[in-house]
Amino acid sequence: MEAVTEYASYALPIATALVGVWLLVTVVRYVRADKGMRASMRQAVRVRWGWVRLARMAGLTVIDKTPGLLAQITAQKDGATPAPRVLTPKIKVKPDQFGVIVRARTLPQVGLEEYQKSARFLADAWRCTRVSVLPDGPGKVVIRGVRSDPLTTPTRHRPTGRPPADLTRWELGMDEYAAKVCVSLANVPGVTMxxxxxxxxxxxxxxxxxxxxPSAAVQIAAADGKVSRALEGDYADLVKRMFAFCGDDLDEANALFKRLVELRKRRSATIRDVLGVKNMWHVGPSPKWPLTVLIIDEAHTYFRDYKGSDPATKRLAALTAENARLVEDLVKKGRSVGILVILISQKTTGDAIPTFIRDVCPxxxxxxxxxVEAAVAALGEDIRNWPDASPVTLQDPAYVGVAVMAMQGRPGYTRIRTPYVSDGDAARVAEETSHLTVDPELCLDALLRSTGRTAMPAPRLTKQS
Structure with a gap:
């Protein structure tokens, strides 16, 4: 007993010191946080303190009529019937810039579905704009409550200039619950925007x-139907990092598409012997076999269906028809050899991007x-069943930079806030990484020589200025 008393005399000061350190750290974090984070920290405290009462009112508790061991022993001594226990799920609360993330346990009869049904009550009690509930592993759920709407909060992205750790991962932005949204580019032949x-x-x-x-394993070409020269328009700051560029000239665009189709054919003919696989994504992009990205902005410029019987109109119609055939070849056959096509247009209806190209892009x-017709053309017929997520609702200036897409593994459609990238940052990155720009055909030639193979080089074009 003397030893216990002696240790107890030390325990109280130690516990007091630990609590004091914890309080000091919390106060320092609170003082150093910005206004939004402070509001979230206060919100997190309210969520923790009010959870037991709120869970009971929201029906997220369970009555356990089986007494515990201690209750059974006490009941035997007193001769009384032990009262049933009310079990409340345990939670962990973490604040962030937009609200709180609550990780909770499930109980018998209180699972994922019960949490989801109570989401609107939790949103009101926590003073959140919206609340989502998703599974977080066996017996766990994650409750995301956002106090301010991430979709109407402009964000800015400042590129680091460092190569991405994963070339198959495209980070688009954040969804309406402030969660990062990423899509995989592996085995993706095309993207429509x-x-x-x-x-x-x-x-x-x-x-x-x-x-x-910043990655030498990615090479980019662009065709911009809004401009006539590389130094005009939206890509003027990025053209230094592109191995080829053309404007609205249909002949130049046709030559660029032919060049990339030739690259696709050569890669298809040599991939098994050179890489040892039939699909480049089994080994991933590399500087010797880079992921080749073709950006086609204002795509309708190159696919327009010209009507007329005069020679000039017939020639333009033949060019656009061939352009569609060439891009179709890239989208349908370029996936396994590492060619990605990004098609951009105001409306992706069949007259802007032929359906035999658009519908192949996953x-x-x-x-x-x-x-609504434009939304259906871009996202499919199912968007009619999700009117709240329709891009027609994004016409307010507050939603500039917000996109809608269907995400694998999620029901319906996801709204995404894409960050703004300034022209200065884009120019800086292009300038710093311009030395990495290489024609993929030259990479293939060098790779074939290193393996002792020979192949007829495809005709090359100079970058248009």
């Missing part, structure tokens, strides 16, 4: 280029649209 002018399409492409430009994004 639609939206009215000024809705955020170009900024989304800028982020893609700036994130992947990833489709739509920024703000004016008509």
């Amino acid at each position: 639609a939206g009215v002018p000024g809705a955020g399409k170009t900024s989304g492409v800028n982020k893609f280029v700036c994130d992947f430009a 990833i489709g994004l739509s920024f703000a649209q004016k008509t």
Whole structure:
């Protein structure tokens, strides 16, 4: 007993010191946080303190009529019937810039479905704009409550200039619950991007280029139907990191598409002997076999169906028809050899992007649209069943930079806030990474020579200025 008393005399000061350190750290974190984070920290405290009462009112508790061991022993001594226990799920609360993330346990008769049914009550009690409930492993759920709407909060992305750790991972932005949204580019032949002018399409492409430009295993070409020269328009700051570029000239675009189809054919003919696989994604992109990305902005410029019987119109119609055939070849056959096509247009209807190209692209994004028909063309018929997520609702200026897409593993459609990338940051990244720009045909030639194989080189074009 003397030893216990002696240790107890030390335990109280130690416990007091630990509590004091914890309080000091909490106060320092609170003082150093910005206004939004402080509000979330206060919100987290309210969630913790009010959880037991709120769980009972929301029906997220269970009555356990089987007494515990201690209750049974006490009942035997007193001769009384032990009262049933009310079990409340345990939670862990973490604040962030937009609200709180609550990780909770499930109980018998209180599972994922019960939490989801109570989401609207939790949102009101926690003063949140919206609350989502998702599974977080066996016996666990994660409850996301956002106090401010991430979709109407503009964000800015400053590229680091470092190569991405995973070339198959495209980080688009954050969803309406402030969770990061990423899509896999592995085995993806094409991406379509639609939206009215000024809705955020170009900024989304800028982020893609700036994130992947620092990697020598990615090479980019672009065809921009809005301009005539590389130094004009939205890609003027990025053209230094592109191995080829053309404007609205149909002949130049046709030559670029032919060049990439030739590259596709050569890669298809040599991939098994050179890489030892039939699908490049089994080994991943490399500087010797880079992921080749073709960006086609204002795609309708190159696929327009010209009507007329005069020689000039017939020639243009023949060019656009061949352009569609060439791009179809890249989208349908370029996946396994590491060619990705990103098609951008205000509307991705069949007259802008032929359906035999558009419908093969597994990833489709739509920024703000004016008509339901345009939204259906970009996202499919099922968007009619999700009117709250329709891009038609994104016409308010507060939603510039917000896109809608269907995500694998999620029901319905996801709204995504894509961050803004400034022209200065884009120019900086392009300048710093311009030395990595290499024609993929030259990479293939060098790879074939290193393996002792020979192949007729495809005709090359100079970058248009």
